[in-house]
Amino acid sequence: MTRPQFSSRLLATAALGALLLGAPAALLAAKENTARAEAKASAKPEIGSYGFDASGMDTTVLPGDDFYAYANGAWAKNTAIPADKSNYGMFTALADLSQKRTQEILEAAKSNPDSMIGRSYASYLDAATVEAKGLAPIEPWLAKVRSVDKAGLAKLLAEADRNGVQHFFGGYVGQDDRNPDVYIYSLYQGGIGMPDRDFYLKDGERNTKLQAAYLQHLQNVLTLAGEANAAARAQAIYDFEKQIAAVHWDKNDSSDAVKIYNKMTIAELAKAAPGFDWATFIRGVGVEEDSLLIAQPSAFTGEAKLIADAPIGVIRDLLLVRSLDSFSDVLPDAVAKEAFAFYGTALSGTPEMQERWKRAVDFTTNNMGEAVGQDYVAKYFTPETKAEMDKLVKNVIAALGDRIDNLTWMQPETKVRARAKLANFTTKIGYPDKWKDYSKLEIRADDLFGNALRANQFAHDDNISRLGGPIRRWEWAMTPMTVNAYANFSMNEIVFPAAILQPPFFDPHADPAINYGGIGAVIGHEISHHFDDQGAKYDESGKLADWWTPEDVAAFEAAGKALVAQYDAYEILPGEHLDGTFTLGENIGDLAGLTIAYDAYKKSLGGKEAPVIDGMTGDQRFFLGWAQVWRRNYREQNLSQRITTDPHSPSIQRTWVSRNLDPWYKAYGVKEGQKLYLAPEDRVRIW
Known part of the structure; x- marks a missing residue:
């Protein structure tokens, strides 16, 4: 991986200074290394005395009763959720910092007419021009929607795909899971405006309120589009979407890598899902190959029939709503506020929209993230951070490798394959080796809607252009400014953007226990995803394949069922429990990540005991480092929505995964009778 741009300039300047002064290069290098070592030794952690915010603890709570409250209770009590957020915690605090830093970059770029990111940012800030244009920029597209007939629907939906308008299904080009050296076009179910089928099909007071709010939203958007008789037409859209929801696969089946791998030709899809012109649609989006992956075949069968049977007026109206919703953030405030009223407030509980400058930052980074990212890493990502992360990874x-060697349930031949998979990992830290080229994207300072449309088309065309080409192993799925990390099964890689590599997750000057409990466990989480309930189905080459013995599968599934039961038992809100099956992969990631991070931490001590700092042992600090990164407060609506749609458990329950680790009991003297206590035989152990 190349160095950030700013470090290259600094190195060049340092070399030039040495030549001008005539000093021996080796002597200068030695002095520089000594200065860096002294600076590192004297530097203090950004948070607290050793990297943990002890003021956020509630020590009146026993760790064994509620470890989250013990580590984070005072923080939770004293931290308000900002009005423009549905939840607030360490991730959002860093996202705010990243957003502010990016704003500074974009403000500087705004005055340069040659800067693409500056023009993009300026176009979003120019609210007066957006209001003056009204719906005029999107009217040509809306006219197409209003006039489409059944014969022309497939062609229109292909154009909608390229324009970034959501409709009845979605498609993308990615690696073929069973042949990861080849790209293939995949289709997945769509057609509903709420996030999941359960919002339409499950009873309950909260869902009933959401259904009413969504129906009102449909009516309001039709009214904004200038349509008459909006109430009746909205009801027709809702009834149609409910029928679509009924044929959708549920979230558990849709998360199963084997179940969603269904290869078909276009002719086979047409036979399996009659009633829609699949060939025209697929060729229209730019796909020339004949092989496809269909994620949920029966849903496509059901949707094709529903589309064929539905009145064209209902289809037009649904697409009108989807069009305005899809572009709501680049249209006048009346449209943007209506979309936010449902998706922001009704669904997630967020009282206020973000300020326009924040949305302008997000708009630019969403469309040209790597163009912004080059400036971001040059200013905010240091070589020291990357070097320290390399060591941690x-x-x-290595700790997971040792775990694999010592597993009692895994067969020797499977261990060989698991070791090979581990050896084949690619780790990406901070930023891409190769930056995406946006030179073919046209951005104008006075054309916000046009910028959004062209950016969608650019992204679509870039994605489709993968077909027939080599695998782009240099590509990233996140920008450097993203506070997150991910595992890519087909690439056999783990990826850590620059923005997450800072306190409280990682601080080169913090106590190692905090770093291992924070970013170390995140690293372990992403690594272990490659061995979770879905990742374990991919071999060392990234291929979806059976490489475990039946005995391995049985042992692994038994441990998984125990973890499912543990999380099924958590009642997050009255009457609303976690789905342990849906969250299994992420829960395995947390359990395995924390386990192997602990091993790595202990190994880093070289057989010595960690010092006691502020009355805390090394093991206590390690688990506090884990708990600290999960500080988060939720609005009730957001928490409820996450139970249905988010494969991650809420932050409290993520912290509680420590109850499965024996060292946690020893560190805090957790005893039988305390609420989180598990008998040794009930503690889930997988890796």
Whole structure:
């Protein structure tokens, strides 16, 4: 991986200074290394005395009763959720910092007419021009929607796909899971405006309120589009969407890598899902190959029939609503506020929209993230951080390797394959080796809607252009400014953007226990995703394949069922429990990640005991580092929505995964009778 741009300039300047002064290069290098070592030794952690905010603890709570409250209770009590957020915690605090830093970059770029990111940012800030244009920019597209007939629907939906308008199904080009050296076009179910089929099909007071709010939203958007008789037409859209929801696969089946791998030709899809012109649609989006992956075949069968049977007026109206919703953030405030009223407030509980400058930052980073990212990493990502992360990653990978060697339930031949998979990992830290080229994207300072449309088309065309070409192993799925990390099964890689590599997750000057409990466990989480309930189905080459013995599968599934039961038992809101099956992969990631990070931490001590700092042992600090990164407060609506749609458990329950680790009991003297206590035989152990 190349160095950030700013470090290259600094190195060049340093070399030039040495030549001008005539000093021996080796002597200068030695002095520089000494200065860096002294600076590192004297530097203090950004948070607290050792990297943990002890003021956020509630020590009146026993760790064994509620470890989250013990580590984070005072923080939770004293931290308000900002009005423009549905939840607030360490991730959002860093996202705010990243957003502010990006704003500074874009403000500087705004005055340069040659800067693409500056023009993009300026176009979003120019609210007066957006209001003056009204719906005129989108009217040509809306006219197409209003006039489409059944014969022309497939062609229109292909154009909608390229324009970024959501409709009855979605498609993208990605690696073929069973042949990861080849790209293939995949289709997945769509057609509903709420996030999941359960919002339409499950009873309950909260869902009833959401259904009413969504029906009102449909009516309001039709009215904004200038349509008459909006109430009756909205009801017709809702009834149609409910029928679509009924044929959708549920979230558990849709998350199963084997179940959603269904290869078909276009002719086979047409036979399996008659009633829609699949060939025209697929060729229209730019796909020339004949092989496809269909994620949920029966849903496509059902949707094709529903589309064929539905009145064209209902289809037009649904697409009108989807069009305005899809572009709501670049249209006049009346449209933007209506979309936010449902998706922001009704669904997630967020009282206020973000300020326009924040949305302008997000708009630009969403469309040209790597163009912004080059400036971001040059200013905010240091070589020291990357070097320290490299060490941490190697230590955590080594710890998992040791775990694999010592597993009692895994067969020797499977261990060989697991070791090979571990050896084949690619780790990406901070930013891409190769930046995406946006030179073919046209951005104008006075054309916000046009910028959004062209950016969608650019992204679509870029995605489709993968077909027939080599695998782009340099590509990233997140920008450097993203506070997150991910595992890519087909690439056999783990990826850590620059923005997450800072306190409280990682601080080169913090106590190692905090770093291992924070970013170390995140590293372990992403590594272990490659061995979770879905990732374990991919071999060392990234291929979806059976490489475990039946005995391995049985042992692994038994441990998984125990973890499912543990999380099924958590009642997050009255009457609303976690779905342990849906969250299994992420829960395995947390359990395994924390386990192997602990091993890596202990190994880093070289057989010595960690010092006691502020009355806390090394093991206590390690688990506090884990708990600290999960500080988060939720609005009730957001928490309820997450139970249905988010494969991650809420932050409290993520913290509680420590109850499965024996060292946690020893560190805090957790005893039988305390609420989180599990008998040794009931503690879930997988890796």
